[in-house]
Amino acid sequence: MAHKVCFISPEYWPLSGGTGAYVYYLSNELLKNGYQIYVVTGSNQAKDFHVNPQLDVSFLKIPKMPIIKSFMLAAASNHKLNSIRNTANVDIIHPQLPLTPNFVVPPNFGKALVCTVHSTWKGEAEAIRGEPYSRLNANEKFLVSFNWFLRFFEEGMLKRARKIIAVSHFTKWELTNYYKIPESKIRVIHNGVDVNKFKPAADKRKVKEELGFNPDDLAIVSVGRLYARKGLFTLIESMPAVVKRFPNAKFIISGKGQSDEMHKLLAHADKLGVKGNIIFTGYYPDKKLPKLYQAADVFAFSTFYEHHPFAVLEALATGLPIVTTTVGGIPETIESGKNGLLVEPFNPRQFNEKILYLLEHPAEAAEMGVKARKTIVENYDWRILVKEAMKVYDEALS
Numbered sequence: 001m002a003h004k005v006c007f008i009s010p011e012y013w014p015l016s017g018g019t020g021a022y023v024y025y026l027s028n029e030l031l032k033n034g035y036q037i038y039v040v041t042g043s044n045q046a047k048d049f050h051v052n053p054q055l056d057v058s059f060l061k062i063p064k065m066p067i068i069k070s071f072m073l074a075a076a077s078n079h080k081l082n083s084i085r086n087t088a089n090v091d092i093i094h095p096q097l098p099l100t101p102n103f104v105v106p107p108n109f110g111k112a113l114v115c116t117v118h119s120t121w122k123g124e125a126e127a128i129r130g131e132p133y134s135r136l137n138a139n140e141k142f143l144v145s146f147n148w149f150l151r152f153f154e155e156g157m158l159k160r161a162r163k164i165i166a167v168s169h170f171t172k173w174e175l176t177n178y179y180k181i182p183e184s185k186i187r188v189i190h191n192g193v194d195v196n197k198f199k200p201a202a203d204k205r206k207v208k209e210e211l212g213f214n215p216d217d218l219a220i221v222s223v224g225r226l227y228a229r230k231g232l233f234t235l236i237e238s239m240p241a242v243v244k245r246f247p248n249a250k251f252i253i254s255g256k257g258q259s260d261e262m263h264k265l266l267a268h269a270d271k272l273g274v275k276g277n278i279i280f281t282g283y284y285p286d287k288k289l290p291k292l293y294q295a296a297d298v299f300a301f302s303t304f305y306e307h308h309p310f311a312v313l314e315a316l317a318t319g320l321p322i323v324t325t326t327v328g329g330i331p332e333t334i335e336s337g338k339n340g341l342l343v344e345p346f347n348p349r350q351f352n353e354k355i356l357y358l359l360e361h362p363a364e365a366a367e368m369g370v371k372a373r374k375t376i377v378e379n380y381d382w383r384i385l386v387k388e389a390m391k392v393y394d395e396a397l398s
Helices: 018-032 066-088 121-128 138-145 147-160 169-178 204-210 232-237 239-245 261-271 289-295 310-317 348-360 362-379 382-397
Strands: 004-009 036-043 047-052 055-061 092-097 112-117 163-166 186-188 218-223 249-254 278-282 298-301 322-325 341-343
Touching: 004 018, 004 066, 018 036, 018 092, 018 310, 018 382, 036 066, 055 066, 092 147, 092 382, 112 147, 112 382, 121 138, 121 147, 121 169, 138 147, 163 169, 163 382, 169 186, 186 382, 204 289, 218 289, 218 310, 232 239, 232 249, 232 261, 232 348, 239 249, 239 348, 249 289, 261 278, 289 310, 298 310, 298 348, 310 322, 310 362, 322 348, 341 348, 348 362
Parallel strands: 004 036, 004 092, 036 055, 092 112, 112 163, 163 186, 218 249, 218 298, 249 278, 298 322, 322 341
Antiparallel strands: 047 055
């Protein structure tokens, strides 16, 4: 039976992060299965859209600072939901954690509350606690200093939820160990990929030229926000050995950051003598993002805290050989040596060894890319995963 689902998310459209991608793709698949969808999300301006008989979107104007944005969105969303309480007839209210505080959902709104947990405030704080304070942005400093405050609202939502979707078994581990959530309340449903959007390039050299890159360069691509936990200092520290062996190697880093994060990374690259081999693209629009993956010879993701990252899934779907870390939910998808290569976090030597291996063994790298694509098509296509989400909704309503 199809239900009416109301998503609450700090992001939705245009796609700019994992949470927004999750809501966008999952809601699209639910629409195909006859569900009615209502989305309440943040934006630069306030506007309601009646997209079609099945889809309504409310964009609420909120500031851009991530944590402040969460609380401003929560207050505005609470007001919005109260205003439609008598007309919306929502079955499932589906907020995204940790960026949706407890007070976003008015009491007794909808028939059942289901949360998706993309990461946890305690886990994020634990991950970056050992990082030099100078490498943290203002958002991360707040996250560490006021973690108890953020967790108060996060735990309130987890307790209210009838069912919780964890995006990896690692996420489930954090919920049961850090928050003492009963296992019976949690369902693991991994993130997915649009396999028709993210697919291998027919002509990699041509794609490089289209994007303004030198087709003769070897492109090592990384995609993700320029946050401390993405481990980009480790990636830069792996560069000298790679550049020494392949002077035409270019490390292309795509993503946006706050304040002077890019300048810190460039200064580090300059100190190591590899500034000329690094390209920061800034935020890459979603429409062009598949091409950026297609331009890559190797995908390198040096993160040291992750749950089930979309960037890794999208790179796998594109058929890329991947070097990434053993952290979080990543080993749930990548079997090292088969559909990718896993290394320890904070280990630039392991990183450069694996990148060099892939560049020096193109046949093996290509075979790994084929297996990577196969992994996604068989297990992480949204058309498969939506069925699991629908089961969770039915359980929450039963």
